[in-house]
Amino acid sequence: AQSVTQLDSHVSVSEGTPVLLRCNYSSSYSPSLFWYVQHPNKGLQLLLKYTSAATLVKGINGFEAEFKKSETSFHLTKPSAHMSDAAEYFCVVSDPEGGYQKVTFGIGTKLQVIP
Amino acid sequence: KAGVTQTPRYLIKTRGQQVTLSCSPISGHRSVSWYQQTPGQGLQFLFEYFSETQRNKGNFPGRFSGRQFSNSRSEMNVSTLELGDSALYLCASSLEVAGGPVSSYEQYFGPGTRLTVT
Numbered sequence: 001a002q003s004v005t006q007l008d009s010h011v012s013v014s015e016g017t018p019v020l021l022r023c024n025y026s027s028s029y030s031p032s033l034f035w036y037v038q039h040p041n042k043g044l045q046l047l048l049k050y051t052s053a054a055t056l057v058k059g060i061n062g063f064e065a066e067f068k069k070s071e072t073s074f075h076l077t078k079p080s081a082h083m084s085d086a087a088e089y090f091c092v093v094s095d096p097e098g099g100y101q102k103v104t105f106g107i108g109t110k111l112q113v114i115p
Numbered sequence: 116k117a118g119v120t121q122t123p124r125y126l127i128k129t130r131g132q133q134v135t136l137s138c139s140p141i142s143g144h145r146s147v148s149w150y151q152q153t154p155g156q157g158l159q160f161l162f163e164y165f166s167e168t169q170r171n172k173g174n175f176p177g178r179f180s181g182r183q184f185s186n187s188r189s190e191m192n193v194s195t196l197e198l199g200d201s202a203l204y205l206c207a208s209s210l211e212v213a214g215g216p217v218s219s220y221e222q223y224f225g226p227g228t229r230l231t232v233t
Contacts (some may be wrong), residue, residue, distance in 0.1 A: 032219045034221065036224075041226075042226060043205060043224035044205065044207075044222075044224040045224070046222070049219070051219040100170050100171060103160065104160075105157065105158040105160075106157075108157055
């Protein structure tokens, strides 16, 4: 079975402080994992993806995520938040179920950045 | 390359009517997926098409249907609209590389069609 849990529906940080968005997953396979970002009234944009190579993945806009198999986690971090980071973030697990890509999105975490 | 385009961007319909939404994937992408996004349910997978065939389907009633054309453009149709169908409908395309790991394909999303049912 495939599932993804984003542990926080809302996260609020001050500009310039670190960001941590938490994601746990469940998969019967060795999954690929993604983080997407959605700014208000926009479509989703890929931030980064993990596909069984390096466990620390660097993405766009200074974001990175670490795959921890033992903890089934794929948390998203950024050292210093910027106002433009305010958006909704989605963690995604992807399996090769049935020979095709099966994708499940987390419920999303809304990031608020306080000036 | 042009991104994923969706038309129309905004739509207002009345209960009981039907609606057709269109999605043009990135050139060369043959996989197109549709999602429904609502504040209460988040992003829910509707269906996926590849080479004109529906390959995966989510848990939506039969009122939701789709198709894909030979040029990979896709349409989704919702018949007998209900108030609860009001949502942002997102389309995503992906490029599948022969021999590549199936689970690794990243999706490119369009801006969505905002459907309001009154």
